[in-house]
Amino acid sequence: xxxxxxxxxxxxxxxxxxxxxxxxxxxxxxxxxxxxxxxxxxxxxxxxxxxxxxxxxxxxxxxxxxxxxxxxxxxxxxxxxxxxxxxxxxxxxxxxxxxxxxxxxxxxxxxxxxxxxxxxxxxxxxxxxxxxxxxxxxxxxxxxxxxxxxxxxxxxxxxxxxxxxxxxxxxxxxxxxxxxxxxxxxxxxxxxxxxxxxxxxxxxxxxxxxxxxxxxxxxxxxxxxxxxxxxxxxxxxxxxxxxxxxxxxxxxxxxxxxxxxxxxxxxxxxxxxxxxxxxxxxxxxxxxxxxxxxxxxxxxxxxxx
Numbered sequence: 001x002x003x004x005x006x007x008x009x010x011x012x013x014x015x016x017x018x019x020x021x022x023x024x025x026x027x028x029x030x031x032x033x034x035x036x037x038x039x040x041x042x043x044x045x046x047x048x049x050x051x052x053x054x055x056x057x058x059x060x061x062x063x064x065x066x067x068x069x070x071x072x073x074x075x076x077x078x079x080x081x082x083x084x085x086x087x088x089x090x091x092x093x094x095x096x097x098x099x100x101x102x103x104x105x106x107x108x109x110x111x112x113x114x115x116x117x118x119x120x121x122x123x124x125x126x127x128x129x130x131x132x133x134x135x136x137x138x139x140x141x142x143x144x145x146x147x148x149x150x151x152x153x154x155x156x157x158x159x160x161x162x163x164x165x166x167x168x169x170x171x172x173x174x175x176x177x178x179x180x181x182x183x184x185x186x187x188x189x190x191x192x193x194x195x196x197x198x199x200x201x202x203x204x205x206x207x208x209x210x211x212x213x214x215x216x217x218x219x220x221x222x223x224x225x226x227x228x229x230x231x232x233x234x235x236x237x238x239x240x241x242x243x244x245x246x247x248x249x250x251x252x253x254x255x256x257x258x259x260x261x262x263x264x265x266x267x268x269x270x271x272x273x274x275x276x277x278x279x280x281x282x283x284x285x286x287x288x289x290x291x292x293x294x295x296x297x298x299x300x301x302x303x304x305x
Contacts, residue, residue: 002026002060003214004049004107006092007067009033009041011173012113012165015207016065017042023211028061030068052099060105063214066112066150068092073175076262077138085142093149100153111161111213112150116199116224118143118164121270127230129277130164130222139267147222159220161213166199166226166274168206171298176240183240189250191257194234197273199226202288202298212284224276231291233271243295 003020007013008029020027021043028047031038035048049055070088075081093112100106119128120135134144147162154160169176182188201209209225231239241248257265276284288294 001062002028003063003065004028004030004061005065005067006030006096007069007113008046009038010067011170012168012203012206013067014042015203016067016210017046019207019211021045052095055099055103057102057104059103061103061107063107063109063111064096064100065210065214066093066096066110069113069146072115072117072139072142073261073264073267077264082138086145089142089146090149093146094152097149097152097156100156100158106156106158108217109159109161109214110150110153111163111210112147114143114147114162114164114222115139116164116166116226116272116274117267118147119272119274121266121272127273127275128224129275130224131277137266138263159217161220162222163210163213163225164222164274165206166201166224166230166272168201168203169294169298170203173203176298179240180244183237183244183246183248186246187250188237188241188246188248189252190234190237190248191252192233192254192269194232194237194251196233196269196271197230198233198236199224199230199272199274200236200291200294201226202286202294205286205288208287209279209284212279212282216282219278219282221278223278224274225279226274226276227286227289227291227294228276228280229289229291230273230275233268236291239291239295242292243299 003025008017009031017027028049030049038048070085117139118134119132120137120140134140168174237248254269
């Protein structure tokens with residue numbers, strides 16, 4: 001297959017690109033980076049694309065995988081930051097669907113990322129399946145609009161899969177990487193009460209979810225890309241401390257996070273317990289379904305890719 005990927009140079013994207021190329025697919029990567037930088041970061045076999053408008057309508061893609069988006073937790077949510085988050089998700093996804101409409105040969109599949117933030121915080125301790133309703137906070141609204149932009153491709157005859165990601169774990173990237181320094185010093189611990197739930201997934205399983213959806217043509221709609229075993233923040237801290245052989249008992253006061261992160265702090269002080277009900281029904285098998293085993297694998301026998 002010839003596959004167009006957005007966000008292919010990002011944390012998850014690099015792993016997906018590698019998996020696709022190893023499976024024999026041709027991959028084009030949309031990136032603002034120079035073509036030489038894209039090839040150096042990924043592989044010389046990818047085809048860099050710097051603009052969707054530069055794609056000739058006669059080019060045929062079998063599938064599009066949309067992984068792009070500015071990091072949600074990187075900065076405080078000012079009005080300007082919220083606009084950037086919307087543009088990088090809703091805006092770009094809309095442009096992708098516009099591209100699909102222009103193409104002479106439309107792709108069979110669009111796989112587009114969202115997040116478990118879709119469920120909001122109104123019932124954060126209750127399990128949330130794909131049939132649960134959307135929340136009402138900014139993160140939930142962002143995810144809902146993001147998903148609606150992707151679903152527009154259904155009217156063009158394209159199979160659309162929405163991937164609601166949880167916390168993707170890898171020791172060299174993302175939230176886990178940011179947590180490691182204090183935990184390695186024995187200064188880690190739960191956030192606030194530690195009762196808030198965390199929906200997580202090992203980075204290898206995240207890659208496998210995307211390729212699973214790509215290869216199963218009967219699947220469509222929303223899927224929670226999480227382990228079937230969400231844990232409380234306290235359980236996560238205990239498991240991380242155990243993997244590092246360090247104590248994990250020093251709590252992070254909620255007020256500190258609110259002062260540092262503002263509105264976005266609710267994403268870590270509340271959380272969600274997303275259950276991947278539809279992936280389970282489809283027969284997907286997790287390689288790392290348990291948090292203790294996943295953290296040990298990442299930190300004791302790590303994969304550095």
